[in-house]
Amino acid sequence: MILVFRVLTILIAVMMFGTAANWMIDPTAAAASLRMDLLTGMGASTQIGDISAFFLTTSVATALAQRPGQAHWFYVGALLLGAAAVMRTAAFVAGHAPFGTEFIVPEVVMTLILVGAARSRADEAAGAQAES
DSSP: OHHHHHHHHHHHHHHHHHHHHHHHHOHHHHHHHTTOOOOOHHHHHHHHHHHHHHHHHHHHHHHHTTSTTOGGGHHHHHHHHHHHHHHHHHHHHTTSSOOOHHHHHHHHHHHHHHHHHHHHHHHHHHHHHHHO
């Protein structure tokens, strides 16, 4: 199971990094991929900066978690993705936006993968420590 989590979390890290890079390389396409228009002026600065930071932080934290004894970093990505799903749902409940199933489901799935990986690796470390 550790190998499955390792592969899935590496894919998440790469995908998140690609999305962050796309926000810097082609922000118009990146915005369109999230079904939004690219803002202009300072709005664009905020939109590009904040959204690319979200994806970059998730990517870096997930990459850092790949190192032995660093599984706690998975929780950073899980928190960001899980919070995004919760806030999207809250926006829907408040009547501010349609329900974004196509975004919420992957965010929840990736959150569960990252939490599962963190727990799996923590169990692995605890088992190794008990053996020594």
